[in-house]
């Protein structure tokens with residue numbers, strides 16, 4: 257593991273001794289005072305990547321906690337699928353799918369959870385908590401079950417039933433909040449302070465970004481280089497902040513000569529980060545970022561993004577940008593991705609695929625570019641959401657004639 261040099265406030269730049277503060281700079285408050293973990297980066301003497309490390313613990317040399325504190329579920333180490341036929345169809349030099357739907361609880365959130373739970377154990381915290389649109393919650397519930405730690409979960413009432421089912425199965429204490437994700441988030445924060453729980457919520461806990469950055473390390477290691485662009489869905493901003501931070505640290509430490517442009521995708525109806533990015537480009541302040549949010553992609557239905565400062569600044573630093581897509585495009589992307597690539601992602605997970613068309617059409621990506629789409633959540637998390645509008649399979653009698661008729665009808 258790497259002992260952090262400091263925890264730095266993203267707004268005022270004040271540096272705190274590592275572990276002296278959990279979540280945010282007391283002067284700037286939340287979310288302006290979110291913290292970033294800083295290291296003294298340099299290749300010399302670091303065992304990075306560690307060939308003996310399992311899953312994301314291969315990269316422990318750039319993580320704030322070592323594998324000895326980890327629980328047994330294996331986060332990270334997901335496949336990177338080359339898709340030459342899709343690359344050709346989109347007119348790209350190369351296209352890969354980073355399939356983070358294959359994490360232990362079915363979403364990319366397991367990366368941040370793995371590191372946050374290991375940190376909680378290192379710090380001797382005895383209970384954890386989290387607010388989530390669903391995936392981070394089921395992730396924390398699973399890792400706490402594996403570690404024998406109690407956890408307290410706050411989800412909005414519109415969280416899909418399969419995600420709530422995971423929580424219940426893992427034995428979490430679940431509070432379904434009769435309100436939005438943003439209200440559940442605020443309640444989880446207040447309750448964690450009241451009861452002393454270690455809060456894993458995205459955007460609040462800086463350890464989540466530390467775990468999330470390992471997806472960048474895996475892409476770099478597998479390709480033997482960094483691609484020209486990476487595309488990922490954005491809700492509260494913690495995942496894209498991690499993607500960017502990973503690549504920026506690879507450059508800072510001398511492992512990579514450059515960073516890929518990182519593009520964030522949001523639903524048109526829940527685009528607070530994309531709008532904050534546009535304001536930042538015009539020279540305006542990032543905060544406050546708060547707007548109504550509505551989209552069928554529940555995982556990215558966030559109106560008050562908690563990690564917006566990092567999600568905007570880091571993306572700007574990579575030279576990337578933001579794209580918004582309409583709900584029907586998200587749905588069509590999830591269905592097309594399943595049909596053409598064999599990867600079953602939830603609508604938010606397939607958002608990068610929806611954005612790709614637009615980025616190519618606008619000339620932001622083209623024949624010189626090798627592009628990685630990060631697929632963040634499994635379609636099994638919300639199967640009815642993904643298959644909306646698709647025909648029901650016919651019910652047939654158990655005889656061969658019915659099969660023959662079906663084959664003649666549908667091919």
Ligand SMILES: [Zn+2]
Nearest residue numbers: 265268281284
């Ligand atoms: Zn500050």
